[in-house]
Amino acid sequence: MRSLPAAVLVGGRALADLVLPRICGGCGVPGAVLCGSCRRLLTRPRLAQPRRHPPGFPPTVAAGAYAGPVRPAVLAFKEHGRAELAGPLGTALALAVAAVLDGLPEPRGRPGPVLLVPVPSSAAAVRHRGRDHVRELADVASAELRAAGVPARTARLLGRVSGRRVRDSAGLDVLERRANLAGRFRALPPRTALPQGSRLVLVDDVVTSGATLTEAARALRAAPDVSCPRADTPVLAAVVAATPRRVRQPLPVTGPGAFTVRG
Numbered sequence: 001m002r003s004l005p006a007a008v009l010v011g012g013r014a015l016a017d018l019v020l021p022r023i024c025g026g027c028g029v030p031g032a033v034l035c036g037s038c039r040r041l042l043t044r045p046r047l048a049q050p051r052r053h054p055p056g057f058p059p060t061v062a063a064g065a066y067a068g069p070v071r072p073a074v075l076a077f078k079e080h081g082r083a084e085l086a087g088p089l090g091t092a093l094a095l096a097v098a099a100v101l102d103g104l105p106e107p108r109g110r111p112g113p114v115l116l117v118p119v120p121s122s123a124a125a126v127r128h129r130g131r132d133h134v135r136e137l138a139d140v141a142s143a144e145l146r147a148a149g150v151p152a153r154t155a156r157l158l159g160r161v162s163g164r165r166v167r168d169s170a171g172l173d174v175l176e177r178r179a180n181l182a183g184r185f186r187a188l189p190p191r192t193a194l195p196q197g198s199r200l201v202l203v204d205d206v207v208t209s210g211a212t213l214t215e216a217a218r219a220l221r222a223a224p225d226v227s228c229p230r231a232d233t234p235v236l237a238a239v240v241a242a243t244p245r246r247v248r249q250p251l252p253v254t255g256p257g258a259f260t261v262r263g
């Protein structure tokens, strides 16, 4: 069977939205794209703490835990074509961005723009899904932040290095994931020079081992347009949800403002 063009698939999804009853992407109750109680699970920003904190892992805030109804909601958005979940999940991402920015020291002078840098999916994944779901989240989050008075916009500053196959990371430990991803991303030159005082926030849907964000941050920090002449441009990260660590005792509560980013 010939594969359908992405526009037809997207149109089909929009039609399905009209015809099918709307149910919560998290818990399945009818009525809303994401019900109130599932939304509330994504209003609990926390510092992501991967089990084996990879060196170079950027300060990262998640809007909630990747557990319970949050998992099916993210998967419905990412893998099952429920693009309308970009609204509530993008709003959650905006909250995480705002929280991670709280950890920065007070800027000297006027703060620059907040640039949301989507972690790029592979070309094959974008073709398969017919859309770039992280870019959609970044666009919603940017709009939410602007509505709240934060000068934010989506900036495509990262691409994938083509011609290099990456294994599916499922089942790999953190060191294997890092090796698998090394050299995977490349910085794209910004359309215009980054304004003074720019703050870069990598955005992604979920963080688990931290390997992807670490590699993305490394590529961004190494980019001449980012690191020179302003080596102090901070690189932070925000995600919708973080895979919780399996610990018996809850970790001491550390608010997102409890860390300091050094340039």
Ligand SMILES: [Zn+2]
Pocket: 024, 025, 026, 027, 028, 029, 034, 035, 036, 037, 038, 039, 069
């Ligand atoms: Zn729900």
